[in-house]
Each structure stands twice: as C-alpha cells, then as structure tokens.
Amino acid sequence: MAIHYEKEERIFTLETARTTYQMKVDDFGFLLHLYYGGKVEGSMEYLLTYSDRGFSGNPYDTGLDRTYSMDVLPQEYPGLGTGDFRGSAVVICNGDGSECCDLRYTGHEIRPGKYGLRGLPAVYAGEGEAQTLEILLEDPVSEVRVRLLYGVLEKEDIITRAAVIENGGKSSVCVEKASSACLDFVTGEYDLLSFYGRHAMERNPQRTKLAHGSLRIGSRRGTSSHQHNPAVILAGGDTTEDNGSCWGMIFVYSGNFLCEAEKDQFGQTRVLLGLQEELFHYPLKPGESLAVPETILGYSDAGFGELSRMFHRCIRSHICRGKYAAEVRPVLINSWEAAYFDFNGETICSLARDAADLGIDMVVMDDGWFGKRDDDNSGLGDWVVNEKKLGCTLGEMIGKINAMGVKFGIWIEPEMVSEDSDLYREHPDWALRIPGRRPVRGRNQLVLDFSREDVKEYIFDRICAVLDQGNIEYVKWDMNRSITDVYSAENQPGRVLYDYMIGVYDFLEKLTQRYPDILIEGCSGGGGRFDAGMLYYTPQIWCSDNTDAADRLRIQYGTSFFYPISAVGSHVSAVPNHQTGRITSLHTRGVVAMAGTFGYELDPGKLTQEEKEQIREQVKLYKRYASLIRTGVYYRLSDPFRDTCAAWAFVSEDGNRVLFTAVMTEIHGNMPVSYVRLKGLKPEALYEDVQSGTRYYGSALMRAGLPIPLEMGEYRAYQREFSVVG
Numbered sequence: 043m044a045i046h047y048e049k050e051e052r053i054f055t056l057e058t059a060r061t062t063y064q065m066k067v068d069d070f071g072f073l074l075h076l077y078y079g080g081k082v083e084g085s086m087e088y089l090l091t092y093s094d095r096g097f098s099g100n101p102y103d104t105g106l107d108r109t110y111s112m113d114v115l116p117q118e119y120p121g122l123g124t125g126d127f128r129g130s131a132v133v134i135c136n137g138d139g140s141e142c143c144d145l146r147y148t149g150h151e152i153r154p155g156k157y158g159l160r161g162l163p164a165v166y167a168g169e170g171e172a173q174t175l176e177i178l179l180e181d182p183v184s185e186v187r188v189r190l191l192y193g194v195l196e197k198e199d200i201i202t203r204a205a206v207i208e209n210g211g212k213s214s215v216c217v218e219k220a221s222s223a224c225l226d227f228v229t230g231e232y233d234l235l236s237f238y239g240r241h242a243m244e245r246n247p248q249r250t251k252l253a254h255g256s257l258r259i260g261s262r263r264g265t266s267s268h269q270h271n272p273a274v275i276l277a278g279g280d281t282t283e284d285n286g287s288c289w290g291m292i293f294v295y296s297g298n299f300l301c302e303a304e305k306d307q308f309g310q311t312r313v314l315l316g317l318q319e320e321l322f323h324y325p326l327k328p329g330e331s332l333a334v335p336e337t338i339l340g341y342s343d344a345g346f347g348e349l350s351r352m353f354h355r356c357i358r359s360h361i362c363r364g365k366y367a368a369e370v371r372p373v374l375i376n377s378w379e380a381a382y383f384d385f386n387g388e389t390i391c392s393l394a395r396d397a398a399d400l401g402i403d404m405v406v407m408d409d410g411w412f413g414k415r416d417d418d419n420s421g422l423g424d425w426v427v428n429e430k431k432l433g434c435t436l437g438e439m440i441g442k443i444n445a446m447g448v449k450f451g452i453w454i455e456p457e458m459v460s461e462d463s464d465l466y467r468e469h470p471d472w473a474l475r476i477p478g479r480r481p482v483r484g485r486n487q488l489v490l491d492f493s494r495e496d497v498k499e500y501i502f503d504r505i506c507a508v509l510d511q512g513n514i515e516y517v518k519w520d521m522n523r524s525i526t527d528v529y530s531a532e533n534q535p536g537r538v539l540y541d542y543m544i545g546v547y548d549f550l551e552k553l554t555q556r557y558p559d560i561l562i563e564g565c566s567g568g569g570g571r572f573d574a575g576m577l578y579y580t581p582q583i584w585c586s587d588n589t590d591a592a593d594r595l596r597i598q599y600g601t602s603f604f605y606p607i608s609a610v611g612s613h614v615s616a617v618p619n620h621q622t623g624r625i626t627s628l629h630t631r632g633v634v635a636m637a638g639t640f641g642y643e644l645d646p647g648k649l650t651q652e653e654k655e656q657i658r659e660q661v662k663l664y665k666r667y668a669s670l671i672r673t674g675v676y677y678r679l680s681d682p683f684r685d686t687c688a689a690w691a692f693v694s695e696d697g698n699r700v701l702f703t704a705v706m707t708e709i710h711g712n713m714p715v716s717y718v719r720l721k722g723l724k725p726e727a728l729y730e731d732v733q734s735g736t737r738y739y740g741s742a743l744m745r746a747g748l749p750i751p752l753e754m755g756e757y758r759a760y761q762r763e764f765s766v767v768g
Contacts, residue, residue: 044173044194045152053085054150054175056192058199061341063192065118070103071146073179073190075116075226079287080343089228090115095308099125114308116226119179119190119205121145122219129256129302129314131221132205135323136184137213145179145188152176156193157204161544163294163578164336165202165360167195185211191336200356204336209326216536217324221300221316223291223337225276228310234303235275235288235346237600241268242588242621244569245600247683251279252305260300260318264489264525264539265566266573272299273573273604275346276313283678284345284721290353291315292604294361295335296575297543298322321528323536332540338574346603347721351675354606358673361574362581362609364554366561370668371582371608371639372403372449373661374516379589379615379643383410383417387432387439394443394450396646400654401661404449404516411436411452412508413463418522419486422458423465425504427511440512451516451561452508456501457546458487458522472497474538476529484523492545493533502549509557517557519550519580521566543575550579563611563639572601582611582639589615589643590622591634592757595688595705598637599678607692608672612638614660616645628653630759632660633703636671637690640664667701667763670694674701677721682707686716687750693722697740700729700764704750705757719747729764737767 046055053076056063064076064086077086098113101124112126122130123142134143156172158164175192187210193202203223209215232252236259237245250257259274261267272293278286291313293299298318305311315337324332338356342349358367375397381389385407394405410416411432413424427436440450459466459473466473466488473488475481481488491497509517530538554562564571564580568587576583586597594612601610614631618624635641646654664671674692679702682688689704704718723729723740730737743764750760 044196045175045192047150047152048085051085051087053087054177056175056194056201057081058194058196058201060199061201063201067147070101072112072115073118073145073147073177075118075224078225078289078339079341101125114310116228116310117224119145119188119224128306128312129304130219131224131314131316132188132207132217133219133319134181134184134186135216135218137211137215141218142181143184143186144181146182148178148180150175150177156195156202157191159204159206159333159336161547162333162335163361163547163575164204165193165195165200165294165338165356166363167193167360171195171197180210184215185209186215195356195360198356198360199340199352200360201339202336203339205334206331207326207334208331209328212328214325214327217326217332218322219317219319220324220332220334221314222293222334223315223339225289225291225313226310227312230311231279232311233277233279233281234313235277235603236301237271237273237603239268239569239600241567241570242586243593244268244572244586244597245271246596247600247603252303252311254305254307256302256304258300258302261298262318262320264297264528264542265521265571266296266299266575267524268567268570271572271604272301272315274301274303274313274315275349275603276303276311277346282345283347286345287343288341288346288349290340290342290349290604292338292353292574293335294338294574294578295543296546296571296573298539317540321536321539324540325534325537335575347678350603350678353604354676357574357577358606358608361577363578364581365559366581370672371561372516373401373664374404374406374451374641375402375646376406376408376518376613376641376643378408379620380645383415385410387434390439391442392647394446394448397448398446400646400657402448402642404451405443406451406453406516406518408453408518409455420460420462422455422460422487423463423490425454425501425508427508435511436508437512440514444513449515450513451518452514453518453520454505455520455522456505456549457490457492459490460487471531474525474527474529476527479527482526484526487523489523489525489527491530491532491542492549493530493538493541494545498545498549502552505553506556509560514560516561516563518563518565518584521571547575547579554579565611569597569601572605577605577609582609584611585638588621589613590619590624591626591631592624592707593622594634595682595707598634599682599688602676602678607637607676608639610638611641613641613643615643616648626757627759628656630705630757633759633761634705636664636667637703640668667692670699670701675722679704679718679721686713687718689718691720691722697722697724697727698766702748702762702764703760705759706750707757709754709756713752715752716750717747718750720744724766728767730767732763732765738764
C-alpha cells in the first residue's frame with residue numbers, strides 16, 4: 043500500500059519507492075503539511091513548532107491560545123481569509139462579496155488506481171500501478187468544498203496533486219485564484235529553477251536564490267508560452283546535476299499558469315503552482331464545480347539528472363497515449379523551410395520522390411494548401427483544399443505519394459481565423475473580440491472562440507472532411523499567436539481562457555479518438571505550448587521554430603529537464619540557417635537533430651550528390667539508434683551554457699548499449715582538451731566503441747571521461763556507440 047492513514051493521529055502518509063509525503067488533520071480540522079522528501083519512518087509532526095508570533099492572527103477556535111497561527115503553520119491547501127498572509131492556494135469571493143475560504147477536513151477516501159479529471163489531461167495508471175487519496179475539505183459558512191486529489195505512482199516515484207472546487211452552498215460564488223499544488227517547507231535555503239525564453243529561443247534555465255519576498259513566473263498569453271514553461275524545480279543551494287536535493291513540479295496544462303515561490307518572515311518557504319489569477323474570475327452557481335489542472339511532483343536526493351529521468355519515465359508511460367506513445371516515429375521531411383507558401387502539388391510530389399530516394403519515411407505539406415492562402419494574411423478558417431493550387435484533389439496527390447512508398451502528413455491551425463476569410467466574413471462573432479474595440483492582431487490573424495461548442499463543432503467537421511480525403515498519417519497542429527482580446531459573446535467574463543483551453547482539449551480528444559492511427563505533433567510557433575497537457579494528446583511537440591543546430595543545443599538542453607527526448611520535434615535544416623544565418627556542417631545538424639524525433643526542413647533539390655549521400659547515411663544511422671533514443675535513459679553530460687562542449691548520452695535500461703554525443707561549442711587557439719565523463723554505465727563492464735573497436739571499462743569512462751578531439755572548425759560534432767563486450 044502506497045497510502046496509509048493513522049486514524050488516531052489523523053496522519054496521511056504517501057510513500058513511493060524512495061520518497062515520503064506526509065500531512066495531518068489537526069484538532070481544529072486544518073490539513074497541515076508535515077513533510078515531503080526522501081523516505082522517512084514514523085510521524086513527522088515533531089517538526090511543527092508553536093509560539094506567540096506578533097501580528098500573526100489566531101483562529102477563533104483556539105480560544106486564548108496565541109501560539110497557534112495559520113500565518114506560520116505549513117498547510118496543504120491554504121485559503122485567503124484564515125489569518126495566513128502568505129500566498130493562497132485558493133481565493134473565493136462569496137455571494138455577499140466577502141473574500142474568505144476557511145477549509146476544514148470532513149472526510150477522505152483511499153482507492154486503487156489513479157483519479158482522472160473531467161475534460162482535462164492528467165497522469166493515467168492502472169489499478170495495480172497507482173493509488174488515489176481523496177480528501178474533502180469544506181468551508182462551514184459558504185459550504186464551498188474542495189476535493190484534494192493525490193495520485194501515488196509508487197514504482198515511478200511520482201505523486202500527483204489536483205483539486206476540484208465545488209459550490210455546495212445556496213449562493214453563487216466566484217473562484218478568483220486556484221492552485222493544484224502547494225509545498226510548504228519549515229526550514230531550509232532554496233533556489234528556484236525556472237525556464238524562460240522567447241519565440242525561437244525557449245526554455246533557458248534560470249536559477250534564482252529565494253530571498254524574503256515572493257518570486258512569480260507564469261503566463262497571461264492564453265498558452266503556457268515561449269516565455270516561461272509551466273514547470274519548476276526547487277533545489278538546495280548546493281544541488282547539482284548529480285548531487286543534492288530537488289523537488290520538481292510540472293503543471294499539466296497548456297494555458298495561463300502561475301508559480302509563486304515565497305520565503306516568509308520566519309525563513310519558511312512556500313511554492314504554489316496553478317492557474318494564473320489574472321484574467322481569471324470563475325463563477326460557480328450552486329452545484330457547479332471547477333477542476334484545477336494537475337501538478338506532477340517528484341523528489342530526488344541525487345540531483346537534477348535523476349529528477350529529470352523520473353519525469354521522463356512518467357511522461358513517456360503515463361502522459362503520452364495512443365499508438366505512437368510506444369513506437370518509433372517516422373523520419374519526415376517538411377515543406378515549410380523547403381518552399382514556404384510557394385508550392386503546388388508537383389512540388390510536394392517532388393519532395394516525396396526525394397524522400398523515397400533518401401530513405402525518408404514521410405513528406406509533410408505545411409501551411410498554404412487551403413482556401414486563399416498564398417501568404418500568412420488570409421485564408422485561416424477556410425479548411426477547404428485548394429485543388430487549383432495542387433493541380434489535383436488531395437486524395438489523388440496522396441495516392442501518388444503513397445505509390446512512391448512515402449507516407450503523407452499535413453499542417454493545420456484550427457484555433458485561428460484570418461479577417462480575410464470566408465469564415466470570418468460569415469461569422470465575425472466567432473472570433474475573440476472585445477466589443478467596441480479594434481482587435482489586437484498577431485501574425486495578421488485572430489483567435490476563434492473555442493469556448494463555444496458551435497465554433498468547435500464547425501471547425502472539427504471541416505478538419506475531418508479534409509482528413510477523410512486520403513491516407514493522412516501525420517498532422518502538425520499549430521497555434522501562431524497569443525490571446526489578447528479576452529471576451530466571448532457567448533461566455534461569462536473571467537472564465538473564457540479556461541473554457542477555451544477545455545475546448546481545445548475536447549477537440550483534440552475527439553480527433554485522437556476518431557483517428558487513432560494518425561500521429562499528431564503539437565506546435566505553437568515552435569515551443570510556445572510545450573507542456574505536459576499537450577503531450578497527453580500529441581506525443582511529440584515541435585521544440586522550437588529555431589532549427590539552428592547551435593541554438594538547438596541550448597533549447598533542447600533546457601527542455602530535457604522535464605520532457606523526454608521522444609517528445610522533442612527536432613529536424614535538420616538548410617544552411618545558412620533561416621533563423622540565424624549560421625552555417626554548421628550537415629553532420630553536426632544531423633547529430634543535434636537525433637536528440638529528438640528526427641526529420642528534415644530543407645529542399646533536397648538544392649543539395650549536392652555528396653550531401654544527399656550524407657543524408658542517406660544519417661537516416662540509416664538514426665533508424666539504427668531510434669529505439670535507444672526513444673526509450674534509453676537520458677543523461678546530460680555537460681552544460682552548453684557554461685562548458686566548451688555540449689554532451690549527452692542515451693543508455694539502455696540494462697546498461698549494455700550507449701550512444702554518446704558531443705558538440706564543441708567553442709574553438710580557440712591552443713585551447714585545452716575537453717574531457718567528458720559518461721554516466722549510467724556498469725563500472726565493471728568492458729565497453730567497445732562500435733566504430734573504432736577501442737575498448738574501455740565503464741568505470742574509466744565514468745571517472746576519467748573521454749577526451750574530445752581538438753579539430754579546426756566551429757561546432758564539430760562527435761557520436762560514438764558503445765556496447766558491452768561479451
């Protein structure tokens with residue numbers, strides 16, 4: 043049993059293979075947090091201390107006892123209005139206009155299996171893989187109830203948290219703020235690792251020492267965003283890649299979010315993760331409820347690397363679903379950087395012929411195939427194949443491509459509409475717009491109101507009508523702007539963005555159910571919606587619109603802290619690179635793209651015969667390594683933000699096979715040699731370099747490392763396969 047309840051002490055203990063999470067219902071019905079960290083035995087209640095703290099209020103229930111204050115005690119789900127002046131997990135505006143939610147324990151249930159959340163993505167697991175703890179809290183005055191949900195995946199060392207807020211009273215209330223997870227620490231000095239960025243340069247690690255006050259990151263953009271990823275790590279000041287304590291939190295949601303990390307007046311630390319409170323005022327009539335998206339929790343006492351691998355296993359096996367969650371993905375070539383909008387049916391067929399010649403599995407027709415769409419100023423929303431442009435029907439073109447032995451995929455952007463479109467001219471009210479104001483444009487497009495059922499149904503029918511025209515085996519789902527005009531003609535203010543995201547998830551769920559054999563790749567200008575919520579529906583996401591190999595070293599490094607390599611869309615593109623103008627070798631571009639799903643963004647017709655032969659060998663090599671890359675244990679071996687080389691390795695679960703990669707990021711005159719230590723090998727085993735035949739003991743490779751050759755030229759890349767001898 044992973045979940046235990048001590049009835050006399052009213053203590054809940056959640057145990058995974060290597061961690062303990064503990065909380066207690068006290069004499070007044072408050073749910074207090076006791077401990078989360080490495081495995082311990084017995085009650086951790088002794089960590090709670092009580093003393094008279096000036097200006098820290100006391101609940102009326104405690105009588106004349108001034109030593110008891112919610113402003114000091116660690117809590118599981120703190121609400122505003124109880125005397126706790128730290129950040130709140132929940133803020134409720136009651137029917138009388140007061141803002142107070144005094145939650146007290148009323149009961150609990152322990153059951154096998156993992157809970158689910160209606161309309162929301164969440165970690166899934168079988169009855170034998172997980173247990174659920176549901177704790178019911180209630181405000182006795184407003185009768186607002188909160189169901190706290192805990193999922194324990196014991197073998198995976200994962201605990202999940204979610205909350206469902208219900209209005210059990212007779213008056214309407216409004217949820218002003220809602221988190222799914224709160225972690226309180228009564229002692230310790232911590233850093234917060236967050237992952238910031240911008241379009242075409244996402245998920246750069248940032249480590250900030252927590253001082254007195256509150257550190258907040260989040261998104262107000264309608265997506266999880268390029269600017270901040272909805273996942274953070276709390277770490278001890280001395281924690282490194284391989285040593286020290288760290289706690290990870292991943293928000294399973296693709297819309298606005300808020301993370302707050304606060305060090306209080308007594309040196310205690312609180313971290314909250316949940317929905318962004320700005321642009322959020324969710325009304326609940328009597329009997330209605332709001333599900334707060336899930337947070338995945340993980341703890342490691344062996345540094346960031348072990349925490350990452352824990353999350354990788356969880357997302358691969360308990361977030362990603364469908365046929366391709368457990369399959370090697372096809373190698374594809376995308377038409378975007380090959381042709382942009384300037385193509386016709388013959389262009390795509392020509393790409394397919396080149397793909398067949400090069401050993402590439404699939405050709406993808408990107409933007410420009412529908413409506414009046416020769417640039418990005420028109421046509422979105424008119425999901426009708428432009429047969430005049432293609433010179434044939436879509437089905438006929440797909441038939442020609444399949445006859446070459448090549449699969450076919452297509453790009454869509456269902457959430458968007460162009461003002462210059464038949465759809466917008468007919469239904470201008472279907473776009474999110476504030477009455478009396480001109481809309482804010484992004485990429486000259488507006489956002490469709492996916493909080494409306496009629497809008498979703500119309501777009502769904504149009505997209506399905508396209509997908510039914512031929513053997514389409516891949517869909518790239520894009521979203522190329524942030525949401526600014528937050529107003530719906532058919533929805534209540536304050537709930538639009540949450541309901542919009544629920545609408546997107548509903549659309550994706552129906553699409554995956556109707557087309558279970560189609561591989562869907564998520565995208566939002568690249569990595570603007572790279573989160574666990576989208577991975578529930580799309581087992582891979584285009585990592586970044588920046589395909590430059592040198593920049594991708596950093597982008598993919600930051601991404602790896604939470605998300606598995608099997609989820610990372612990564613391609614070889616042309617040089618000079620279309621985003622940076624940088625020139626790197628085809629070999630280096632291939633090596634970097636192999637730390638992902640692998641594919642191409644270029645026009646093979648512009649390549650030399652030598653380059654084409656290189657691509658044939660790259661594709662063969664990737665297919666040789668594909669299973670190891672998808673399921674192997676991933677190790678970061680260097681930090682490309684600080685070190686002279688970027689290095690990583692994939693190690694098979696049994697430790698017998700290794701794929702090692704290093705890319706030199708700096709070159710200087712007479713520079714020192716870089717030595718890279720491998721990880722995850724069997725110390726006593728003898729490993730052979732498959733290419734050279736050279737043999738090394740695992741202990742030598744891990745303790746002394748491999749020297750990286752000093753060669754002239756920028757961004758030299760090295761890839762070595764090792765296997766255990768005998």
